[in-house]
Amino acid sequence: MVGNSLGTLFKIISFGESHGEVIGVIIDGCPAGLKIDADLIQKELNRRRPGQTALSTPRSEEDKVKILSGIFNNFTTGAPICLIIENKDVDSSKYEKIKNILRPSHADFSRLMRYGEFADYRGGGRFSGRITAGFVMAGAIAKQILSLKNIEIIAYAREIGGIIDDKEYDFKKIKILRDKSDVGVLDSDNSQKIIELIFQMKEEKNSVGGIVKCILDNFPAGIGNPIFNNLQSDISKAIFSIPAVKGIEFGAGFKAARMKGSEHNDPWIIKDGKIKTSKNDAGGIIGGISTGMPIEFNVCFKPTASISKSQKTIDIKLMEETELIIEGRHDPCIVPRAIPVIEAMTAVVLLDHLLMAQKIPLVLEEK
Amino acid sequence: MVGNSLGTLFKIISFGESHGEVIGVIIDGCPAGLKIDADLIQKELNRRRPGQTALSTPRSEEDKVKILSGIFNNFTTGAPICLIIENKDVDSSKYEKIKNILRPSHADFSRLMRYGEFADYRGGGRFSGRITAGFVMAGAIAKQILSLKNIEIIAYAREIGGIIDDKEYDFKKIKILRDKSDVGVLDSDNSQKIIELIFQMKEEKNSVGGIVKCILDNFPAGIGNPIFNNLQSDISKAIFSIPAVKGIEFGAGFKAARMKGSEHNDPWIIKDGKIKTSKNDAGGIIGGISTGMPIEFNVCFKPTASISKSQKTIDIKLMEETELIIEGRHDPCIVPRAIPVIEAMTAVVLLDHLLMAQKIPLVLEEK
Amino acid sequence: MVGNSLGTLFKIISFGESHGEVIGVIIDGCPAGLKIDADLIQKELNRRRPGQTALSTPRSEEDKVKILSGIFNNFTTGAPICLIIENKDVDSSKYEKIKNILRPSHADFSRLMRYGEFADYRGGGRFSGRITAGFVMAGAIAKQILSLKNIEIIAYAREIGGIIDDKEYDFKKIKILRDKSDVGVLDSDNSQKIIELIFQMKEEKNSVGGIVKCILDNFPAGIGNPIFNNLQSDISKAIFSIPAVKGIEFGAGFKAARMKGSEHNDPWIIKDGKIKTSKNDAGGIIGGISTGMPIEFNVCFKPTASISKSQKTIDIKLMEETELIIEGRHDPCIVPRAIPVIEAMTAVVLLDHLLMAQKIPLVLEEK
Amino acid sequence: MVGNSLGTLFKIISFGESHGEVIGVIIDGCPAGLKIDADLIQKELNRRRPGQTALSTPRSEEDKVKILSGIFNNFTTGAPICLIIENKDVDSSKYEKIKNILRPSHADFSRLMRYGEFADYRGGGRFSGRITAGFVMAGAIAKQILSLKNIEIIAYAREIGGIIDDKEYDFKKIKILRDKSDVGVLDSDNSQKIIELIFQMKEEKNSVGGIVKCILDNFPAGIGNPIFNNLQSDISKAIFSIPAVKGIEFGAGFKAARMKGSEHNDPWIIKDGKIKTSKNDAGGIIGGISTGMPIEFNVCFKPTASISKSQKTIDIKLMEETELIIEGRHDPCIVPRAIPVIEAMTAVVLLDHLLMAQKIPLVLEEK
16 A cells, blocks of 8 residues: 555556656566566657657657666566666756646646645656656566567557547557557558647647557456456556546447447357357456456546646635646647556556466576 | 455455355454444445345345444444345256356356356356445445545436436435436436336346446545555446446546547636636546545446346357356346445445545544 | 455455454455365364363353355355354453453553444453454464475474473474373473463462464475565564464574574585475574475463452553452463464465465365 | 565565665655655664674675655655665675575575575675665654654664673663664673674674664554554564564563463553553553553574584585585674664554554644
8 A cells, every 4th residue: 555556466666756866666576587678678668758759748858777676687586676767858947837826637736635735746746647657667577578478468549639440450460550650549541630630739739638448469368356356456456547547448348338238248159179259348357357358448548637728727825816828848649658558557467467376487487 | 465355444355155155244444433323234235135126136135234243332343344144045056057158248257267166156156246235335334434524425327228317417416316216317207218128128138237427525635645546546446346347437537538638627716715626527536636526437337247038158068159048037237236336335445545544533433 | 454354365354352243254365176174174273262171261162163155065166265153152241340440461451542442342352362263263274275285384382381391302293292282282291280380370360371382394495575575574473463472483583692603504405315404493484485494483472461360450440540350261371272373373374475486276176 | 465565554665685786765655744854864874884893794885875756855745765775895706606505594595496596696685684774764764753753762782692681771871872882782891792702703703693672662552453463463574574583572572481470460550640551571562552661572683694614505506515614794793783773674663553543644744
């Protein structure tokens, strides 16, 4: 408890603030003997790094991963792994100015009621999306372990600013299609439309949200600890730790509410000698335990709260109404940069469950 | 961990099986000095008790709460409270017959892959909706404590089988309207239509799902432990422990994905000297911490997996395809009976957070 | 947290009060597929059952184990196992009379300061040694699983009332010798002297304490999670949950403080092709991790606090000094009955660690 | 779980290795609004810093605390506090040479069986006493909070190498006496004898252990969460995380085993209108809950395992017996440097319990 730890046998601890010294993460419980490919960590970090295209915040951070502990001779040791990135392109002046003005749909008021005036408000402090860089570093390591079991996690934008792509794609093609798009969508026409929309939002000083879909392939059946540590519960808990998430649904999700049992139920079949379902409206999880079918879920992101449009709000020192124009640097749409974060948190949670299910050894193969 | 415990300072432990001796719950960490109104526990249990109307399963259980520990002279003592109900109207014969046939969208296969052949499959065993009776008993006690702080939790059916009610209601009227309806919806016309639909489903040997909305009034601002134990994370984790839940969304939820920042952002205002927002698309939680506005979320239930229609599936002993007609007793729609369960889990989670925030003392007022 | 749960993957939850309905325990995380020998549970319970010899309290309880959940067709299912015994020979009148008099070295004052006047004080309530019956039931199941790995735990009284036996015994003989003695010591002369001493204490209305030694044979090397969940930490935490324990020491223990490094250090040797130490002053644990040598520790019990001799104390209602003669039924020495409790808690903790180390599967062999 | 986290509401996470980049600690759950006196942290670190007198290891480390997160404008923010010291005077050559030789009573074999060949063995890696620098940093902050409640923790050496001081001292004088001694004992004659003994050990290439006593003054009554999170359990768990600890006893401790109930029981008295006991053989904890009397316990340290005397052991690569002379830098007696570590871990555990008992607010007084 107390908020900054997640997991049981593969546990991550998040620390750092947007405009503090560092953003960091500790992994406690990483199996020993994983050859650490620091480039892979960096590659994941780069996927969510700001300032890479004109679409995102102009804050320019190198976000270079630095390993403080837990790795020896390029292998994990079983000891806690501490990973940090430094905050370099910090400009807190804009935040100083509006420190008493509540930014609409930001955590300013929540934070004051929880921590008093002591919290670091600069750049959003602990509430900044920047803390998810720590999630991504931990996830990069989790993904390397999952890949030893051929488990692959892929997320992509399914919908941004109302531009929707609900086509079905072959799992093997998703990664290729997504990586072609600057906004992480699969259809190239949509990609273009969305890019234009985001530029338009930037110009209009507004923002948009969207939906990210996440799919896991090759995840084994029989994983999950009902009742309370079932897979849906633990995935959703981790995903809601990502700033701006407002909803999650598994498989058919909210559409299931409008289906009949005879439509929604997934018939069991035998395919290539294996037990499968002929469709996957359950999203790969029944009774909180994996079925061996792909795990699939959608995550909804609200539009970026920081907009440069004038907004009505209040000054809490003066206790009077005022107008606010947020000047800081921000993304008109954070969905594309959230994609690797969703993958990371999913990897962290599911690796923890695989360790509890004894599907991953505590000491990986000797070199 | 290991699945059957939830919470930090107000912790519940679930036990019991659908056709075992009992369904039970332990509450560890209940403040001492709460006058226990056993009638209130029973009243909540009765709300989810089967066999009350022709709409639900014919299984007839008295579900009478029995207190095994933790209460002395009608007050909680601070020691673990153990509450049970006995399983009486048990008929396991139907389950014996189909024990090797995978029921579509049931946890049969998940369970086998997780627990081998040892799990109690009768009546769904640990995967039965009946285990939520334990949630309701714990929630009844949590609600009594929350009511000392004037916090009220109300859930109702917003949509069943595609019949939707998205009108806004005054909080004070919701309970009255809901309690008038046999299916827990607020609009009486809808209520009638839904009742007819459920009877039709029964006749068609089919089932429907729906959406439950939950609202909390008077919940204080500043509660929640970001990053990982934020309110959205902890509520969603608890809610996904309820069988048949496939999605959750807070505030505007999935609709937020199609809104612009300027539309979605909730402007801060001063009203009667208090800091509020003029609307509540955030659903009362920003940055994972309560804002003092009503906490609002929607929960999606899939249609009951047990249907008496013939379904395609497989026999796992013979490893061959077969047809299945499920004969057991079940609800064509579990949404109405799930309403008190949603309230209960919400109460349990939020009381835990209020205790962590030191808003509830460990020893309540002396008698 | 909140006190009544212990463990990570094999978790026990304690409930019940001395004069309440029941004493109980829930085991969450027990592997599926263990054939439950209820007789073995009963046999362990009988070892700590009161009223068996003239040496212990005259309270006469059958202490018959009743299984409420988690067992199906005589095998564990993987679901939470709830075990209870009923309290039958309850006489609370003596406690009513002295309810405002603080019994010296009892938890009366601690309890009042923690729980106010709400706690169940009858027979010591939650602070009674009787709650350890729950520990013993959980331990009986843990021991059955450990025995599948040929791990054996044996505790015995090494010292009672100053009568000391510090001879070394062959592990294989300890159980036989101990079971011959009514007070759980190995030397028959000492046994007789101690029995006489305890009868003398009874007559003198006084009590004595003692030291229990616990040894584990065949416990594998490499188990333990430093830094904080090392074996010494987790064993000591569990052992201090047993009422009246005031000290624990591993291996040479406090004697190590007076040894030189050259004396205390255990030389590594190769014996029968295996890596061992030539002596075991470390008590089988170095760096918090098992070495493969027998795990050995001593536990110190204070003399029973309840004595029928007149004692000086205070009446907290009147806030004045008074004399107290405790009339209830109690043991002049609880050490013999504590022996199975030590074994039980040790079994529970070490099974949890073996599960974390993936040395015990989650589903045991198919029948 | 997984070993490197401790606590519930005030949680510490330990990381770093003896010869790695850093030794660090994260504090999760520190109340907001504590004015951080970095000098106080440094002062505590200096107490356990190596190389300060000729009595300790010649390893010379500045051990300068560096704050990476959680502090803003000199106040704690409520966010995780990450504190590190850098490892500078690292000489791993000696360890490389003996990497296949098991050092007697060191964790070499335990480590290999737990982590395979992957663990960082240099300077003991995670098993080095150096990791306790992290404990001390966390403890320094915990102590600052406890001091706001006038709770003072003082530990001192009661016995080193068989030179014993069992006199009773007035609490107020202990700190002054202890700080006069280079080895942390209270009696100046003993201090001189112990210093001579340690120099003699150095010359003899041998080592000695000892006993540290810890006392808490002004700790309130009513703190502790029986059964499993009682104060004795949680203190002992934390203390056994300190390398070289082999025993702990509260109050009269092991001596209680040889006392009669009439001797051991602490009579309750009224003194200055307050409820106290006339003596304190319980060590301030009964039933696992504080009584308001000073909390007192003794901790036993084995002699330093690293000695430069020739020792018999084995080479695990060659699987043959050999002789070993350990050349690294080490303390002939670690007891003096362990004193601040005992205080630190005690502070961490008890602050956690005070937070659970709602005796410390989550946001301290506004500046």
